Amino acid sequence: MSEGAMDLEQALERLAESPADEAAWTVLHRSLWPFVFAVAYRELRGAARAAEDVAQETFLRLVRSAPFDRLEDPADLRAYAGTVARNLARDTARREARQPQTVAEPGRAPEPLGPLGPQLPEGALELARKLLDPQELALLDLVMGGDDLRRVAASLGVRYGTAAVRIHRLRNKLRKLLVT
Amino acid sequence: MRKASHARSRPLFLKEAQARARREGIDVKQALDGDRERLRSASYPGPDCLDPEEIVQLLGAAEPSATVEARLGHVEDCEDCATLLLACEPGTGSLERLIASVRERSGLAR
Numbered sequence: 346m347s348e349g350a351m352d353l354e355q356a357l358e359r360l361a362e363s364p365a366d367e368a369a370w371t372v373l374h375r376s377l378w379p380f381v382f383a384v385a386y387r388e389l390r391g392a393a394r395a396a397e398d399v400a401q402e403t404f405l406r407l408v409r410s411a412p413f414d415r416l417e418d419p420a421d422l423r424a425y426a427g428t429v430a431r432n433l434a435r436d437t438a439r440r441e442a443r444q445p446q447t448v449a450e451p452g453r454a455p456e457p458l459g460p461l462g463p464q465l466p467e468g469a470l471e472l473a474r475k476l477l478d479p480q481e482l483a484l485l486d487l488v489m490g491g492d493d494l495r496r497v498a499a500s501l502g503v504r505y506g507t508a509a510v511r512i513h514r515l516r517n518k519l520r521k522l523l524v525t
Numbered sequence: 526m527r528k529a530s531h532a533r534s535r536p537l538f539l540k541e542a543q544a545r546a547r548r549e550g551i552d553v554k555q556a557l558d559g560d561r562e563r564l565r566s567a568s569y570p571g572p573d574c575l576d577p578e579e580i581v582q583l584l585g586a587a588e589p590s591a592t593v594e595a596r597l598g599h600v601e602d603c604e605d606c607a608t609l610l611l612a613c614e615p616g617t618g619s620l621e622r623l624i625a626s627v628r629e630r631s632g633l634a635r
Contacts (some may be wrong), residue, residue: 365631367624374623378615379584383577386613391569391605393612401619408626427577461611494611509607510597513583516614 353377353419361413373422374404380423381430388434395437403430461488461497461512469523476522477515484515569605580613 351359356372363369378400385399386392406429416422470489474482487497498508542556549556570576575583579596600606 365627367627370623370627371620374620375615378619379613380577380581382613383575383580383609386609387570387574387577391608393608397612397619401622404619404623405626408623408630494607504601505604506601506607509611510600513597513600513610517584 353422354417357413357417357419357422360411361417364408364411364413370408373407376419377423377426378404381426384427384430385434388431389438395441396434399430399433399437402433406433461492461494473519473523477518481515481518484511488512488515569603571603573599574603575600575606575609580609583610584614 351368351372353372353376356366356369356376359366359369360373381403382396382400385403386396389395389399403426407426412422412425416425473485477485484501487500492500494508494512495505497512498505501508501511503511539553539557543553545551546553546556575596583593583596600610
């Protein structure tokens with residue numbers, strides 16, 4: 346079964362059989378990362394880089410503990426991963442309180458994000474260009490150009506949040522177009 | 526007497542800042558500035574901010590719905606939620622590190 350056809354429940358079944366199944370880990374990563382990241386981000390009050398570290402560490406702990414023989418239900422796994430992420434984020438916050446500057450940007454503007462463009466398989470970008478309307482195409486070029494979100498917002502003449510929503514809609518549309 | 530009365534009348538936040546300034550070897554203004562910044566940053570998450578379940582729903586939403594649109598309306602007004610919405614998508618770097626760890630664990634590291 347390819348990664349694309351596998352859902353989280355099937356991935357968990359496969360990991361219970363074989364904890365080294367890379368295709369199943371890929372599905373688990375894709376399905377669970379946003380939730381785990383969001384838990385950490387919230388707990389760390391919007392420190393995106395620290396939340397990414399926490400999310401990564403949560404997955405590494407899942408690899409080490411491989412709890413798939415007792416967590417067969419995706420909801421149970423999500424709850425488990427959420428608890429691990431929350432605890433790790435609290436540890437990070439406590440460390441930060443003792444030794445500032447490692448995480449905190451108190452009163453900060455949101456951190457610059459990594460690449461804003463959709464992560465597309467090779468060759469998909471050209472296909473995507475044929476499927477988008479001119480406005481979406483202009484936005485795609487802007488985000489693929491490597492500008493950060495604040496600069497994208499300035500180029501579009503819109504607020505930071507509005508630019509984020511437009512990019513989110515573009516990513517969703519591309520995901521849908523390229524899957525179907 | 527007057528001094529004691531003055532000490533009692535000082536607000537608690539100022540007493541705390543003075544004590545912290547002494548502990549940390551900084552001046553009181555720096556301690557107060559730090560407090561002010563921490564308070565500003567404490568505005569996230571607010572009561573309307575996206576929770577992790579909603580993030581999953583927004584990323585998985587195949588079709589726009591009234592609920593999704595309402596939540597995206599909040600994202601337009603909230604820079605922290607805007608950052609979260611874009612930053613939470615899984616990247617190739619984190620997947621590569623995960624797969625490397627799986628291989629290491631199973632003795633397949635290359």
